[in-house]
Amino acid sequence: MxxxxxxxxxxxxxxxxxxxxxxxxxxxxxxxxxxxxxxxxxxxxxxxxxxxxxxxxxxxxxxxxxxxxxxxxxxxxxxxxxxxxxxxxxxxxxxxxxxxxxxxxxxxxxxxxxxxxxxxxxxxxxxxxxxxxxxxxxxxxxxxxxxxxxxxxxxxxxxxxxxxxxxxxxxxxxxxxxxxxxxxxxxxxxxxxxxxxMSDQSDSSETGYTKKNPFPARLVANDNLNARGSAKDTHHIALSLAGSGLSYEVGDALGVYVQNCPEVVDAIITSHAFDPNAEATLPDGGTAPLRDALLKHYEVRNLFGKTPAAGLTLTAFLENLRKLQPRLYSIASSLKAHPEEVHLCIAAVRYSADGVPHKGVASTFLSDRLALGDTTGIYFHAANHFRLPTDLTKPVIMVGPGTGIAPFRAFLEEREATAAPGKNWLFFGDQKRACDFLYHDQIIEWTQKGFLTRLDTAFSRDQEEKIYVQTRMLQAANELWQWLEEGAHFYVCGDAKRMAKDVDEALHSIIQTAGGKSADEAAAYITQMKKEKRYARDVY
Structure with missing residues (x-):
């Protein structure tokens, strides 16, 4: 062959x-x-x-x-x-x-x-x-x-x-x-x-550390990015790549293997009156003690707080569980700025439903339970659709509210390290400027140096009328249109259901009003941007 x-x-x-x-x-x-x-x-x-x-x-x-x-x-x-x-x-x-x-x-x-x-x-x-x-x-x-x-x-x-x-x-x-x-x-x-x-012709080109063979990365930093008075709990996470031989490109995602909360697992075992040391079958074969299986191998977040069925056997219980999957996070760093490290920006999820407290499995594992110096499995997931322009002179426009700032911190670090001459424009939003301006010092320094050509912020709760990133886009319609006409690449990262759709609608509106185009012409303009890889979204 x-x-x-x-x-x-x-x-x-x-x-x-x-x-x-x-x-x-x-x-x-x-x-x-x-x-x-x-x-x-x-x-x-x-x-x-x-x-x-x-x-x-x-x-x-x-x-x-x-x-x-x-x-x-x-x-x-x-x-x-x-x-x-x-x-x-x-x-x-x-x-x-x-x-x-x-x-x-x-x-x-x-x-x-x-x-x-x-x-x-x-x-x-x-x-x-x-x-x-x-x-x-x-x-x-x-x-x-x-x-x-x-x-x-x-x-x-x-x-x-x-x-x-x-x-x-x-x-x-x-x-x-x-x-x-x-x-x-x-x-x-x-x-x-x-x-x-059919003989097995499976591709075996993947070598080294992969999703099936993750690298045990050591946690070297866990910093809270919110100040006193914030309603949020956002963490800057840094993991060491030393000894891995791994590399990544800005725009890529990091796959992280996580574990369930021990308190949740123990509560589930107790509510079902199971033996925590009972032998449990694992999703990919083999066995482990039940508590270990529920901590590391099965998804249990949807079980907490539910009344267990009477007489449910351990075998039947496990058959209804899904395999615990690694989580993908947008990378918030450039290797050129942080050799042998990879950074993440993570919002710890905590809420109550029907009087029962819930925690995001992955977010609280990284923010609360993974101790400094401890390791967890990681791998890199290429995002070829979300890349900086190869022509360093091209302008870039980045829209990333909240933790959507992650890939754009990486983009800006990369553009700075490569001395890219193209203009940079960032739209960032969150709740309150005083306590929710993520990576404030770094962003303001970029602005003062003139490297970040333009910064537009939208802090929704600093005034009676809520202001969002799409509001700031519409207010800057004429200049934004000029950048697009200069060949700017337009990027969006964050919530898919609301923010990304609102930003897309604002972009259509800007092309119509500032560009003097009909709705159909604006849609065609954006379609062409996508074909040229000038409009990319990293949304979730």
Whole structure:
């Protein structure tokens, strides 16, 4: 088997150019070296793996499967849905789609334009000769909209006449096993073979510390970023990378392995009258004492405060639990400014519901329970959709209220370290200036030096009328429009349900009013910004 390299994401090519080059290399390098027992590569063996990705999971999976498919004898390429038109599917004929869902059942940002183009009656070509299957990524905690983007794409492709080669698979956050079964079945269907006969060609290019082999990072700093009088509890967390050999880019996320609160676990065990030392089966196989299993391996946050069912056995109890997943956090630092460290900005979540106190599992693990000097498993999650412009002269506009400041602290540290000449504009908001201005000293120093060209703050509770970051955007509409016309990249980080949507609406309004465009023209302007990777969101 010929190992086919993929053009790196940071290579000086556009998305479309990288996709074409990947397909070309796959064809050339496999032309004389087919997989043993596989049919010769021809047009029927070309394969497009298209992805709609908001946080990077779908993109990473699509690229991994493209490498695997190449090893199986396909001429395979992975491409974002934002680089495709429906007519491209007709040319490809064999198409696998991997997409996440975000917000309230929305398409990922890079899938919106494609969805709009295939969802307009009469304008999309028929896909009668296309064979396809869909893998949908989602989170069952959002039951009403679970995998909705994937479901919509699957149904629409079928309506346009495409042939579904294998049923859509809907994945929860722990998607690796289901994704493997789906891809094996899809590859077999496209090859005309039995999936049981498919040899394991899984990509094994990941080495070193990964999600499956996390690095034990030591906590070296835990500082409260709020001053006296704040209603919030926000922490600056620093973890050491010394000895790991790991690196990251600003914009990436950090995966953190966490543990449940011992008080919550003990209360659950007591309420069910279980033996804390009883042998418990673990989600990935093996066993451990029940208390250890509930602390480190199972999700228990939804159980606390519930009345246990009478006569529930330990086996039945564990069967109803989900695996405890690592949490992803936006990275708040640049390696150029903090060698061998990675920083996070975390709001500790605490609230009461029906008289029962609740704590955010991950946020309070990091803020309260992980002691200085202790270690926890970490890995890096690439966010290729959320990158600074490669042209350092380009202006950047960053909108990050609350802990949404995290990636923009990293961006600004990176821009300062690289002496990027482009202008920088930050919109930051929170409740009260006196106690909630996160990273105040660093931000003010950047402003005084002129490195941070413009700073607009919105502290909602410092006056009777609440002011938010989108308010400040609208007030600065003319200058913001000028920056966009100069080629500025526009970034948003924070709450997806309210803030990100309000900011998006404000951006449309600014382009209409300051830019003198109609609503349709403003929408087209923003669509073009997304295609050019000039409008990126890291929202949750």
């Amino acid at each position: 010929t190992i086919v390299p993929l053009i790196p994401d940071n290579a000086p090519f556009s998305v479309e150019q990288r996709a074409w080059l990947n397909g070309f290399l796959a064809g050339v390098l496999n032309r004389g070296a087919p997989v043993p027992g596989a049919a010769p590569v021809d047009s029927k063996r070309s394969l497009l793996i298209a992805f709609g990705s908001q946080s990077g999971n779908a993109e990473s999976l699509a690229k991994r499967l493209a490498r695997e498919a190449t090893g199986r004898g396909f001429v395979a390429r992975a491409a974002g849905l934002d680089s495709l038109q429906p007519a491209d599917l007709v040319k490809e004929q064999n198409v696998l789609v991997i997409t996440s869902t975000w917000g309230e059942g929305d398409m990922p940002d890079n899938a919106v334009s494609f969805w709009d183009s295939i969802n307009q009656n009469g304008s999309s070509p028929k896909l009668d000769n296309v064979k396809y299957s869909v893998l949908a990524l989602g989170d069952k905690n959002y039951a009403d909209t679970f995998c909705l983007a994937g479901k919509k794409l699957d149904e629409r492709l079928a309506e346009l006449g495409a042939t579904r080669i294998t049923e859509r698979v809907d994945c929860d956050v722990d998607f690796d096993d289901l994704a493997k079964k789906w891809s094996t079945s899809a590859f077999a269907a496209l090859s005309g073979s039995d999936s049981s006969d």
